[in-house]
Amino acid sequence: MNVRDSEATEATLKAAGHTLAANENEADLIIVNSCSVRGKAEDKAIGKLGLLCATKRDRPNRIIGLMGCMAQRLGSDIFKKIPRLDFSVGTRRCGAIPFMVARVMAGETNITEISSPDEIPDVPDAHSEHGFSAFVTILLGCNRRCAYCIVPDVRGPEFSRPAREVLAEVTALAHQGVKEVTLLGQSVMNYGLMQQVWTPNDPQSPHGFKEPFSRLLEAVSSIPGILRVRFTSGHPSGCTDELVKAVSLLPNVCHHLHLPVQSGSDAILSAMRRGYTRAAYLDAIRRLRAVMPDFALTTDVIVGFPGETVQDFEETRSLMNAADFDNAFIFKYSPRPGTPAAAMKDDVPETEKMRRNQLLLADQDTRGEAANQRLMGSVQEVLVEGASLRNAARWSGRSPGNKIVVFDPVPDLTPGTLAKIRINRVAPQTLYGEVVQTNG
Numbered sequence: 467m468n469v470r471d472s473e474a475t476e477a478t479l480k481a482a483g484h485t486l487a488a489n490e491n492e493a494d495l496i497i498v499n500s501c502s503v504r505g506k507a508e509d510k511a512i513g514k515l516g517l518l519c520a521t522k523r524d525r526p527n528r529i530i531g532l533m534g535c536m537a538q539r540l541g542s543d544i545f546k547k548i549p550r551l552d553f554s555v556g557t558r559r560c561g562a563i564p565f566m567v568a569r570v571m572a573g574e575t576n577i578t579e580i581s582s583p584d585e586i587p588d589v590p591d592a593h594s595e596h597g598f599s600a601f602v603t604i605l606l607g608c609n610r611r612c613a614y615c616i617v618p619d620v621r622g623p624e625f626s627r628p629a630r631e632v633l634a635e636v637t638a639l640a641h642q643g644v645k646e647v648t649l650l651g652q653s654v655m656n657y658g659l660m661q662q663v664w665t666p667n668d669p670q671s672p673h674g675f676k677e678p679f680s681r682l683l684e685a686v687s688s689i690p691g692i693l694r695v696r697f698t699s700g701h702p703s704g705c706t707d708e709l710v711k712a713v714s715l716l717p718n719v720c721h722h723l724h725l726p727v728q729s730g731s732d733a734i735l736s737a738m739r740r741g742y743t744r745a746a747y748l749d750a751i752r753r754l755r756a757v758m759p760d761f762a763l764t765t766d767v768i769v770g771f772p773g774e775t776v777q778d779f780e781e782t783r784s785l786m787n788a789a790d791f792d793n794a795f796i797f798k799y800s801p802r803p804g805t806p807a808a809a810m811k812d813d814v815p816e817t818e819k820m821r822r823n824q825l826l827l828a829d830q831d832t833r834g835e836a837a838n839q840r841l842m843g844s845v846q847e848v849l850v851e852g853a854s855l856r857n858a859a860r861w862s863g864r865s866p867g868n869k870i871v872v873f874d875p876v877p878d879l880t881p882g883t884l885a886k887i888r889i890n891r892v893a894p895q896t897l898y899g900e901v902v903q904t905n906g
């Protein structure tokens with residue numbers, strides 16, 4: 467979400483006449499986009515802002531701004547921590563940034579724009595220059611109240627953009643050469659549950675889908691030029707029968723979902739207020755894989771949540787094995803002020819959190835490698851991105867399961883097309899192969 471907000475901000479600033487600096491040293495305007503999910507992320511942003519503002523001693527006209535969740539959370543208190551900061555913009559006001567920069571250029575400083583939770587967010591649809599993939603925000607905020615999470619406070623309640631607006635944005639991206647879109651939301655399958663996003667005048671679903679998100683997936687996937695559609699992040703409650711049917715029927719919707727699980731213990735899931743049980747989570751993925759055996763799953767896990775016993779942790783390990791995740795992002799719990807979990811006793815010692823973290827990482831390495839081994843000899847459809855970052859003589863792209871695939875280019879292959887690649891070598895994070903068919 468922050469990557470998308472940064473990109474939109476870049477585009478709106480360019481539209482206002484600014485140009486992108488080659489690097490941080492050359493920049494006359496620097497905006498730090500902050501994350502509040504963990505304390506460490508905020509500490510890093512504060513440290514960076516302190517360093518940047520110190521450069522104003524030699525460059526008094528340099529403008530330093532802050533955007534994102536920390537800006538929203540702290541409001542004007544940020545100026546007590548960073549007095550030389552010029553402006554700070556909350557999560558639902560990204561579109562105001564060019565005006566704030568203009569105000570600072572006119573002599574103001576320490577200005578802030580914070581949204582109230584009930585206001586209609588300002589969702590910029592501008593995109594800066596990009597490759598073949600683009601993020602498209604379809605839903606902002608979150609109505610869940612997971613006990614450890616600050617997001618509902620800083621990103622506000624759920625707001626779904628009208629379907630027409632989303633479809634216009636994707637159509638414009640397709641005209642600019644984008645081939646793959648990723649639809650973004652905190653609980654993306656909740657799209658359209660709180661607002662009316664489809665109007666009676668909108669075309670009916672050719673497959674007869676009734677749920678707003680399935681209808682959107684179908685409509686986005688039928689836009690000419692869009693070769694691939696992804697969506698993130700998921701919640702098990704969104705894995706309805708209709709959603710499973712939509713993903714399996716629509717040929718260019720990728721068989722991949724980031725579905726945060728956080729814990730495999732019912733006691734901890736309940737304390738976290740995640741809104742599902744271990745059995746419900748496993749049932750959601752069983753239904754996805756029953757019709758799409760190649761379905762790739764990635765997840766987030768928190769270890770050391772208050773009250774997590776060794777037995778609870780072992781249940782997380784066993785769930786991760788049962789779910790056979792392709793990749794997992796594992797975090798040690800740290801309390802966020804203002805959340806219900808912050809009032810709970812943070813009773814798992816740091817060394818034990820570290821031990822659990824390391825165990826899950828080691829398990830995941832083994833599992834991820836085994837998952838890649840199973841792809842040996844398979845033919846993967848890859849969206850070709852061009853020269854590989856590590857070795858420009860080779861090219862790379864991504865499989866439908868979002869794995870990086872590296873291969874030697876062939877003469878009629880062009881970036882931005884789909885190619886069939888036979889996998890002949892695997893590493894823990896990468897697949898290697900040879901082109902067997904191009905569509906270019």
Ligand code: SF4
Binds near residue numbers: 609610615617652653
């Ligand atoms: S679903 Fe839970 S963890 Fe995710 S953003 Fe919402 S409150 Fe936070």
